[in-house]
Amino acid sequence: MPRIRGKTKTAEILTLEEAVKKHVKNGIQIAFSGFTGMNRNPFAFSWEVVRQGFKDLHSIDRHGSCCTWLLNAVNAIKIQETDWLGWGEMAGKIDLNMERNYKAGKMIIEDYAHGAMAFRFLAGAVGAPFMPYYAPLGSDLYNPKYDALGRAGLRDGKNPRIPKKKFIQMEDPFWGDGEVVLLPAARPNLAVLHVLQVGDKGTARWRGIGTIDKEIAFAADEVVVVAEEIVPEGELRKYPETNQVAYFTVDTIVECPWGAFPSAVPFCYDYDVPFLRSMDAASRNETDLKKWLDEWVFGPKNWEDFVVKLGTKRLLDLKADSVTGYSTRLLRGKKPAPRMKMALSVARSGY
Amino acid sequence: MAKSIEQLMELIDVIPDEPSKVGEFILPELMAVASAHEVRNDDIVFAGTGLPMVGIMTANYTTAPKAMLIYESGVCDGKTMHVPMSVCDHRAAYQCSTIGGLVDTFGFFLQSGYVTLGFLGGASVDKYGGVNVTSIGDYYKPTHRFTGSGGNSDIGTMAKRVVYIILQEKRRFLERNDYTTTPGWWCWDFKTNEWKPKREVWKNTPFAESGPAAVVTNMGVFRFDEKGEIYLESFFPGVTVEQVKENCGFDLNVKKVKGQTPTPTYRELFVVREFVDPELIFLPQKMDYSKEIQAIIDKG
Numbered sequence: 001m002p003r004i005r006g007k008t009k010t011a012e013i014l015t016l017e018e019a020v021k022k023h024v025k026n027g028i029q030i031a032f033s034g035f036t037g038m039n040r041n042p043f044a045f046s047w048e049v050v051r052q053g054f055k056d057l058h059s060i061d062r063h064g065s066c067c068t069w070l071l072n073a074v075n076a077i078k079i080q081e082t083d084w085l086g087w088g089e090m091a092g093k094i095d096l097n098m099e100r101n102y103k104a105g106k107m108i109i110e111d112y113a114h115g116a117m118a119f120r121f122l123a124g125a126v127g128a129p130f131m132p133y134y135a136p137l138g139s140d141l142y143n144p145k146y147d148a149l150g151r152a153g154l155r156d157g158k159n160p161r162i163p164k165k166k167f168i169q170m171e172d173p174f175w176g177d178g179e180v181v182l183l184p185a186a187r188p189n190l191a192v193l194h195v196l197q198v199g200d201k202g203t204a205r206w207r208g209i210g211t212i213d214k215e216i217a218f219a220a221d222e223v224v225v226v227a228e229e230i231v232p233e234g235e236l237r238k239y240p241e242t243n244q245v246a247y248f249t250v251d252t253i254v255e256c257p258w259g260a261f262p263s264a265v266p267f268c269y270d271y272d273v274p275f276l277r278s279m280d281a282a283s284r285n286e287t288d289l290k291k292w293l294d295e296w297v298f299g300p301k302n303w304e305d306f307v308v309k310l311g312t313k314r315l316l317d318l319k320a321d322s323v324t325g326y327s328t329r330l331l332r333g334k335k336p337a338p339r340m341k342m343a344l345s346v347a348r349s350g351y
Numbered sequence: 352m353a354k355s356i357e358q359l360m361e362l363i364d365v366i367p368d369e370p371s372k373v374g375e376f377i378l379p380e381l382m383a384v385a386s387a388h389e390v391r392n393d394d395i396v397f398a399g400t401g402l403p404m405v406g407i408m409t410a411n412y413t414t415a416p417k418a419m420l421i422y423e424s425g426v427c428d429g430k431t432m433h434v435p436m437s438v439c440d441h442r443a444a445y446q447c448s449t450i451g452g453l454v455d456t457f458g459f460f461l462q463s464g465y466v467t468l469g470f471l472g473g474a475s476v477d478k479y480g481g482v483n484v485t486s487i488g489d490y491y492k493p494t495h496r497f498t499g500s501g502g503n504s505d506i507g508t509m510a511k512r513v514v515y516i517i518l519q520e521k522r523r524f525l526e527r528n529d530y531t532t533t534p535g536w537w538c539w540d541f542k543t544n545e546w547k548p549k550r551e552v553w554k555n556t557p558f559a560e561s562g563p564a565a566v567v568t569n570m571g572v573f574r575f576d577e578k579g580e581i582y583l584e585s586f587f588p589g590v591t592v593e594q595v596k597e598n599c600g601f602d603l604n605v606k607k608v609k610g611q612t613p614t615p616t617y618r619e620l621f622v623v624r625e626f627v628d629p630e631l632i633f634l635p636q637k638m639d640y641s642k643e644i645q646a647i648i649d650k651g
Contacts, residue, residue: 338626
């Protein structure tokens with residue numbers, strides 16, 4: 001079914017609770033911004049999704065994250081279409097909630113790879129039905145036997161969000177450059193982005209890596225931008241080349257300081273390694289997990305209450321340096337970070 | 352008294368660039384340095400999270416300062432001062448040339464053919480360098496479910512040379528993987544349902560000759576012969592060829608063994624300890640330097 005757009009949106013400023021209530025429904029397909037559990041995860045948004053009790057979500061993403069970890073903790077994800085299921089990197093590689101649900105047959109996992117998923121979202125963003133990509137021919141990712149959504153009978157065309165095939169392999173008809181894989185566009189219902197700043201009309205800006213956040217914003221039908229701060233639109237238009245998301249794709253704006261915690265927002269705060277480790281530890285058994293959820297998700301009155309509960313010391317340690325964009329006070333390993341002024345490679349050999 | 356970072360930098364050239372002795376380094380340091388030796392100064396390197404990052408940073412700080420580092424989250428040529436814990440860690444992006452996203456790194460850089468070296472991890476590897484990071488047992492009913500590809504399969508097939516860092520165990524070195532996430536020099540052609548050389552499956556693509564070049568484990572360094580089959584090239588100090596064979600799930604070719612893997616030099620160890628991972632994120636501990644080296648450090 002072709003998608004007709006042709007309308008700019010007028011972004012509405014809502015609270016976190018209102019935004020979740022307005023945009024999330026049971027069973028929708030949803031994509032979150034950031035990369036792994038460490039960078040710009042809209043954690044506060046997924047936290048509120050869990051508090052409001054939504055279920056059966058179809059997560060389509062390039063990564064496992066703090067968001068999918070939390071949603072899997074309450075078994076709210078029914079389909080996880082992804083290319084990487086880890087979430088906490090060195091603080092917790094495997095999402096144990098996901099592993100438990102998957103082994104119990106409570107969810108479907110459809111595997112892709114990073115490049116493939118990036119190209120699927122690029123296709124969705126630029127309005128192309130599919131995109132060709134080389135890698136990885138010969139991988140079980142493109143073994144016809146391993147099509148989880150097909151096996152579950154979900155590629156029958158009834159769900160407009162699920163393509164009729166996982167992929168098609170074909171010979172390049174134009175240049176004769178061997179076999180390529182055609183990947184279906186990703187077309188989620190909802191994209192949720194956490195950014196540094198958003199203008200009050202919806203223009204959004206982040207600093208640091210972009211992963212595929214611009215693509216998910218254009219590929220999705222509805223877009224929620226959660227930001228550390230809402231600023232006058234005109235301020236962002238002084239340096240438009242540093243903005244990434246066009247205002248006319250944005251439906252809803254939410255101001256939510258520390259809303260990506262425990263992941264980082266470059267130039268604002270760093271990722272919280274001890275907190276990520278405590279999440280990983282809690283997911284090791286269901287009693288601890290329930291205790292953790294009661295304390296950190298269902299306990300606080302609202303997100304602000306959650307942030308207050310984190311305590312001043314923690315927030316001070318996480319506060320990003322204004323020049324590097326990350327915290328050099330944060331104890332990530334066993335010793336404090338050295339006071340570097342430049343990379344050793346630069347000091348010795350230049351750029 | 353603790354030395355400033357400037358004083359430590361000045362010491363680098365004073366520390367002898369001579370092989371250290373067994374007992375003066377720990378295994379992760381040896382692995383980091385052995386993998387760093389795979390990097391050439393003109394490489395464009397695409398590295399994954401974990402030990403590969405430590406290896407690539409070690410190379411960048413020692414023998415390959417001009418090697419350009421790409422991290423999959425969108426970073427081009429970061430000049431990293433503090434070891435990142437993830438490819439999306441903003442530490443990886445410090446003073447990078449450009450910053451974008453996955454379409455940049457997997458499309459503009461990788462699929463367009465710029466990347467000369469991939470640096471990756473894996474849960475298991477087969478005889479031809481095919482890697483599994485997805486699942487053990489039946490795919491739909493796995494005994495273990497891992498993270499899945501991430502960038503492994505893209506980088507592992509489209510970078511010109513690929514180096515894997517994998518733990519050496521019988522269950523990780525296999526004749527055939529339960530699930531091939533990243534094909535090695537032999538793989539399935541799903542169109543004809545045949546097990547074939549990668550060269551044939553990828554025929555006419557720009558990546559027919561790209562693939563695994565080396566595997567670094569906790570026991571030694573492995574390479575691939577002209578048939579695409581893995582062989583042991585060198586073994587770590589304190590390890591015998593027999594032990595390596597015992598920790599391999601197939602009949603390993605050991606006919607081409609050159610000898611023991613070179614130990615890290617004192618200078619390399621100094622750089623790894625003081626500059627690559629002084630925060631002890633990846634390294635479990637910081638070893639004491641030998642008396643002679645400590646005397647040089649104290650004097651400088």
